[in-house]
Amino acid sequence: xxxxxxxxxxxxxxxxxxxxxxxxxxxxxxxxxxxxxxxxxxxxxxxxxxxxxxxxxxxxxxxxxxxxxxxxxxxxxxxxxxxxxxxxxxxxxxxxxxxxxxxxxxxxxxxxxxxxxxxxxxxxxxxxxxxxxxxxxxxxxxxxxxxxxxxxxxxxxxxxxxxxxxxxxxxxxxxxxxxxxxxxxxxxxxxxxxxxxxxxxxxxxxxxxxxxxxxxxxxxxxxxxxxxxxxxxxxxxxxxxxxxxxxxxxxxxxxxxxxxxxxxxxxxxxxxxxxxxxxxxxx
Numbered sequence: 001x002x003x004x005x006x007x008x009x010x011x012x013x014x015x016x017x018x019x020x021x022x023x024x025x026x027x028x029x030x031x032x033x034x035x036x037x038x039x040x041x042x043x044x045x046x047x048x049x050x051x052x053x054x055x056x057x058x059x060x061x062x063x064x065x066x067x068x069x070x071x072x073x074x075x076x077x078x079x080x081x082x083x084x085x086x087x088x089x090x091x092x093x094x095x096x097x098x099x100x101x102x103x104x105x106x107x108x109x110x111x112x113x114x115x116x117x118x119x120x121x122x123x124x125x126x127x128x129x130x131x132x133x134x135x136x137x138x139x140x141x142x143x144x145x146x147x148x149x150x151x152x153x154x155x156x157x158x159x160x161x162x163x164x165x166x167x168x169x170x171x172x173x174x175x176x177x178x179x180x181x182x183x184x185x186x187x188x189x190x191x192x193x194x195x196x197x198x199x200x201x202x203x204x205x206x207x208x209x210x211x212x213x214x215x216x217x218x219x220x221x222x223x224x225x226x227x228x229x230x231x232x233x234x235x236x237x238x239x240x241x242x243x244x245x246x247x248x249x250x251x252x253x254x255x256x257x258x259x260x261x262x263x264x265x266x267x268x269x270x271x272x273x274x275x276x277x278x279x280x281x282x283x
Contacts, residue, residue, distance in 0.1 A: 003254040005227075007264045010151045014268045015059060021275050022060045025282070032278035033062040034092045034118070034271070035084050039077070039103070040070035045096045052094070055267055061274055064090070074103050078111050085113040091281055092118035092274035115280055118273035120173075129173045132180055135280075137273050142174035144265035145206065145227055146181070148256065154204070154225055156181040162199040164188045164215075164242075165208030170229055174206065195219070207242035215243040217251040226255040229262050 025032060034056060038045050049065070056063040066080060084090045093116045099105055114124040120139040128136025149156060161178055165171040166189045175185045186202070188195045190209075196219045199205045204225045207215050212232035220226060230242030241258035249255055256262055 002249045002252050004249075005148060005152055005225075005254050005256045005261065007148065007256070007261045010148050010265050011268045013151055014147065014265070014272060018059050018268070018272050018275055021279065025275070025278055026060070028282070030278055030282045031062050032060075032091050032274045033064065033089055034094060034274045035064050035066060035087075035090045037066045037068065037077075037080065037084075037093065037095045039068045039072055039096065039099055041067075042096070049096070051267060052270070055271055059271055059275075061271055070100055071102075074108070077103060077108060081108070081111045085111075085116060088281075090116065091278040092116055094119055094270070095121065116277050118270055118277060126168065126173065129176055132176075137276065138177070139169060139173045140266045140269040140273070141170050141229060141262065142177050143269045144262050145174055145229065146177050147269070148227070148262065148265055149204070149225075152254070154254075156183045159183045159203045160201065161185045161204040161206065162188055162195075162202040163206050163208075164195060164199065165206075165210075165229070167208065170208040174208075199224075209242055211242055212240050213242070213244040213247075215248070217244075217248050220248060220252045222252065224252045226252050227262065228256050228258060231258060231263060 022032060036049055036052060038049060053063050068077065081093065084093050093112050109121040109123065112122050114122045117125055117137055120126060120137050125137045129138055156178060161183045163171055163175045163185050166187050175187055178185050186198055188198055199219045200221050205220060206227045206229060208229040210230055210232060212234050226243055226248065228241035228243040232240055234240040239258060245258060
């Protein structure tokens with residue numbers, strides 16, 4: 001029978017550390033503060049926004065919300081970001097994506113101050129991941145995966161890991177982080193031939209392709225650790241991962257759930273970055 005790699009205890013472990021750091025900052029008169037910028041009224045953005053604000057309150061982090069109309073000009077959005085960059089009371093900037101098509105995300109990403117870029121949008125922070133710079137802000141989801149693996153004491157040194165997906169948001173930075181832990185990482189993507197032959201031989205499989213229930217039990221061996229990063233809507237409208245969880249659960253050693261798995265850890269990592277930025281800005 002498989003083991004569910006629940007994200008909740010990982011979150012509690014991370015919160016303990018964040019609470020201690022926030023207390024130290026407040027003792028010196030510094031209150032970590034997050035600016036959330038939302039363009040338009042996408043339901044999933046609003047839902048995530050509520051979750052972030054709720055978690056900010058739990059952790060003693062201040063939050064400010066800036067909502068903009070869906071037709072906001074690029075000049076106006078950049079003006080708001082630049083203002084936040086120089087605002088000493090704001091330590092982290094969170095911009096919801098995707099943005100409307102008339103806004104150039106590549107240009108906007110570069111405007112966000114790297115030190116306040118808690119979601120690792122600025123290419124300078126991605127470069128720090130490549131350079132293994134310990135002071136850089138690491139993309140939240142990849143960091144969440146590593147934190148979960150370490151919390152559950154899953155050996156990474158010498159482990160064979162299949163990283164299915166090569167996005168700049170998850171796959172590529174996560175692969176680099178795992179290689180820094182001395183794991184052997186094989187990247188798989190849409191052009192990879194016979195992905196199942198690779199994943200079924202791997203100690204750890206990380207699914208991050210955004211296809212609902214794509215991975216069936218034939219993709220894994222009985223000793224596999226399965227990390228499902230995907231969040232999708234199934235045919236019946238329910239939230240599901242890239243892995244067919246119900247089918248795979250009993251066929252592998254351990255697996256993360258879609259709800260209560262990597263996602264809730266990612267949110268906590270995001271807020272830890274606000275604290276990190278506050279610490280760095282008040283040295």
